[in-house]
Amino acid sequence: MRAVAEAMGEPSEARERVLDVAEALFVARGLARVTMREIADAAGMRQASLYHHAPGGKAQLYREVFERMIAHHRAGLERALAGAGPRLRPRLRAVADWYVGQAPMNFLRMMTSDMPALGDAESAALAGPAYAALMQPITEVFRGAMAAGEARALDPDLLAGSLLAILDAVAFAEGRGYGEHDRRAMAHTMIDVLVDGLAVVEGRPG
């Protein structure tokens, strides 16, 4: 079947366009607040025509978009980290630079709002790989720094989750008037706080 071949990843320019506009809409507003008609409009076709490229319906389309996005982030993160050297701060900055260079993905909202709507089984099946792709490269950064004696020994999962949350918060702050109005600068500031701390101590500028 053609539809199956497409679902397996066949190029099909129109299908690519559908995935692209669907991703933009899902990321901007979340699963529940995007309709198939909106996706079709943005892709330049009628709502019913969408089902030629996404025969599995809305939930399946979301799944594909999500998985593609996760793979994209994992690859980008690893590429960014590969050229970042061994030290903690530049590695965290590489993570942040990658992340702020992408459209804000609202990872936490996706996990808490969108995924449960797909059902418990589906949700669990997607959460695992998403965790591995997004969190794991960051936990490795922290783990490496701890092993090198550069960072104190704390829960790497907690640190990675917090960093992701901060990067989402920074994306939220931008364009709202809170903060310094520049995602990258804000992200770097917060990384410095995570590394050096906020406290004024001897030998560091207040």
Added chain:
Amino acid sequence: MRAVAEAMGEPSEARERVLDVAEALFVARGLARVTMREIADAAGMRQASLYHHAPGGKAQLYREVFERMIAHHRAGLERALAGAGPRLRPRLRAVADWYVGQAPMNFLRMMTSDMPALGDAESAALAGPAYAALMQPITEVFRGAMAAGEARALDPDLLAGSLLAILDAVAFAEGRGYGEHDRRAMAHTMIDVLVDGLAVVEGRPG
């Protein structure tokens, strides 16, 4: 009108129940994924009966719930801070202890997902007070520490937003297997990171 009197804040035991169950549902799943029928069921009445206590419909009900919750948090935060002394770390811990003692409110999701569904005007009208209530007490904590020379001079809004994001992330991590499984302990750990930093330096345990 009776309905207006109730909307102004009349006691009405049934109306209190409606607000309570609506808050629990909205916080747990977000505006889009809660139906008026669910709220009615949880409140022990039929869907149509809801409109006696919430004549403004779903959007208005959400607004009231949101404002009540914001006021609740503002009062709780200020009470917690009033007895926390002058130093930065205990003050941040007081904020965290209050926050983790409450049902996770997913502040970021509310702002990015729920509010836009109410329309731009509505959204802006609610975002301002919400910011003032939740962020401002925390920015004051940071500002105070900076004025006392206890903390480095950085954007207080950025720091407050990051702290809130971390506290939401910690709520998310709990019950997922990530992290240490205890919201309060995780929150305190992250506050220590914010204050002292992650880096291993002389005079501090690695």
Added chain:
DNA sequence: GTCTATACACCGATAGAC
């Protein structure tokens, strides 16, 4: 104040012509 009944809109999905 709570109920039944129902209007009305929207959305996801399918059928089938072209």
Added chain:
DNA sequence: GTCTATCGGTGTATAGAC
């Protein structure tokens, strides 16, 4: 591959009896 037409389901809200 795209279209028109339409079905079925769901959700908000209203009307009106009790």
